[in-house]
Amino acid sequence: MSGRELPPLNALRAFEAVARLHSVGRAAAELHVTHGAVSRQLRLLDEALGRPLFSRQGRGLVLTAAGEQLHTGAGLAFEQLRDSWAALREHNAQAPFVLGCASSLLARWLIPRLDRLAHDLPGLRLHLSAQESSPTAELGRLDALLLLSAPPWPTGWQVDTLAPERIGPVVSPRYGGWPRLQGQPPGCLLDEPVLHTTSRPQAWPDWLRCMDLPPSRPPGGAGFPHLYHLLEAAIAGLGVAIAPAPLVADDLATGRLLAPWGFQPTTGHWILATPQRSGDRRAVALARWLRQELAGG
Numbered sequence: 001m002s003g004r005e006l007p008p009l010n011a012l013r014a015f016e017a018v019a020r021l022h023s024v025g026r027a028a029a030e031l032h033v034t035h036g037a038v039s040r041q042l043r044l045l046d047e048a049l050g051r052p053l054f055s056r057q058g059r060g061l062v063l064t065a066a067g068e069q070l071h072t073g074a075g076l077a078f079e080q081l082r083d084s085w086a087a088l089r090e091h092n093a094q095a096p097f098v099l100g101c102a103s104s105l106l107a108r109w110l111i112p113r114l115d116r117l118a119h120d121l122p123g124l125r126l127h128l129s130a131q132e133s134s135p136t137a138e139l140g141r142l143d144a145l146l147l148l149s150a151p152p153w154p155t156g157w158q159v160d161t162l163a164p165e166r167i168g169p170v171v172s173p174r175y176g177g178w179p180r181l182q183g184q185p186p187g188c189l190l191d192e193p194v195l196h197t198t199s200r201p202q203a204w205p206d207w208l209r210c211m212d213l214p215p216s217r218p219p220g221g222a223g224f225p226h227l228y229h230l231l232e233a234a235i236a237g238l239g240v241a242i243a244p245a246p247l248v249a250d251d252l253a254t255g256r257l258l259a260p261w262g263f264q265p266t267t268g269h270w271i272l273a274t275p276q277r278s279g280d281r282r283a284v285a286l287a288r289w290l291r292q293e294l295a296g297g
Contacts, residue, residue, distance in 0.1 A: 007048055014041035015053060016078050019063060019071040096127040097282050100145040103130045104199075104227035108247045110146070113293060120289055124282055139275050144283050146290065148244060150268040160287040162270040163294035166245045167207055168263035169194070172256065174237035181240070186211045186261045193221035195239040197230040203242045210264035231257075246270075246294055270294055 006012075017027035018038065028038045046052050053067035063071055101110060106128060117126070129142060139145055139157070153159050169189060171178055181188055190213060196204055205215035221239050224230040231248065234241035235256050251257040272287045274280065 008041075008044055011041040011045040011048070012074055013078075014038045015045050015067075015070065016074045018042065018054070018061065019067065020075060022060070024061070096125045097280075097286070098127045098129055098141060098143045099286070100129045100131040100139070100142040100147075102147055102227075104231075104247065105146060105148070106130060107228050108231065112250065116293075117289060121285055124286065139273065143274065143280060144286065145273040147271060147273070148268050149271055150266070153271070153273065156276055157273040158276045160272045160274070160283075162272060162287065162291045163246075165266045165268035165270060166263040167203055167242055167266055168245065168259050169207070169240050169242050169261050170231070170234055170248050170251070170257040170259050171240045172235055172237045173258060175234075175239060176237065177239070178258075182260070187213055189240060189261075190214070192240055195221045195224065195230055195233055195241040197224050197227050199226055200242075206266050207242055207264055210266070211261070 014027060014031065014033075014037075017030055018024055021027050021030065024038050024042075025035055028035045031038065042054065049066065049070075051066055052064055053070060054061040055064050110128070114126075117124070131142075131145065131147075148165050150165075169186075171181070177192065181192070190208075194204065208215040222233065224233060227243065227247065230241050231243055231251075233239065234243075235251065245259075245263040248257050248259070252259055270290070272283065272290060274283045
């Protein structure tokens with residue numbers, strides 16, 4: 001090793017923890033590694049330096065003169081790193097948290113809950129970004145992305161699954177065809193020109209399969225570009241639509257929509273996707289809140 005080279009950094013980190021905590025065991029716990037792994041790193045550092053940094057005293061370790069010298073420099077360096085990292089994380093915590101979300105999810109589920117979110121997570125400065133394009137592995141300037149999706153997910157994502165997706169037909173009591181459908185089994189929809197959305201073309205076939213009904217016939221009713229428009233059409237009494245349960249929970253509670261055939265799980269999930277290894281604690285808190293909200297409907 002030349003005079004200006006750095007020591008093995010993993011070994012130096014283990015050394016600094018042992019010297020600061022006065023224990024290999026406590027250092028291993030802090031670093032989330034085994035006792036043996038820390039001991040191997042200390043031996044590696046001894047070999048790189050050519051002399052020991054600790055000496056055995058009874059059942060413990062004490063720093064040698066070389067160890068004391070290295071601990072002085074390493075302790076100061078790591079403390080400065082900790083201070084710099086803490087300052088960066090504090091700055092990050094004060095910056096807006098940019099959450100991407102499909103417009104339909106924003107309008108029909110998230111926006112009505114923003115007051116409760118602000119109350120429950122008062123330190124979260126949330127900035128919402130409507131996302132209409134298909135998500136890619138790169139989240140761009142987003143801190144997180146909330147969406148309904150099925151695996152496999154892009155390798156560049158860290159995915160927190162929030163709740164299983166459950167979908168089902170919904171209809172307004174104002175719909176002219178409701179009297180002939182009321183009290184009928186799900187198969188009655190096979191002859192109904194149901195409403196559908198081009199953004200979720202598989203929704204009806206998926207639900208029909210769940211009900212052991214033939215999924216091959218395409219919907220014959222009106223189509224809409226987004227789920228939000230589809231559900232507004234259903235509320236207006238234009239026909240039977242299909243939707244994820246949480247997006248119509250408020251409408252079901254007020255009686256604007258009915259779900260006479262219930263909801264069925266699909267292969268999809270509500271997920272919160274973040275960049276891999278982002279380590280943003282705000283995303284953890286948001287995921288916990290979203291999971292609780294979805295569990296409550």
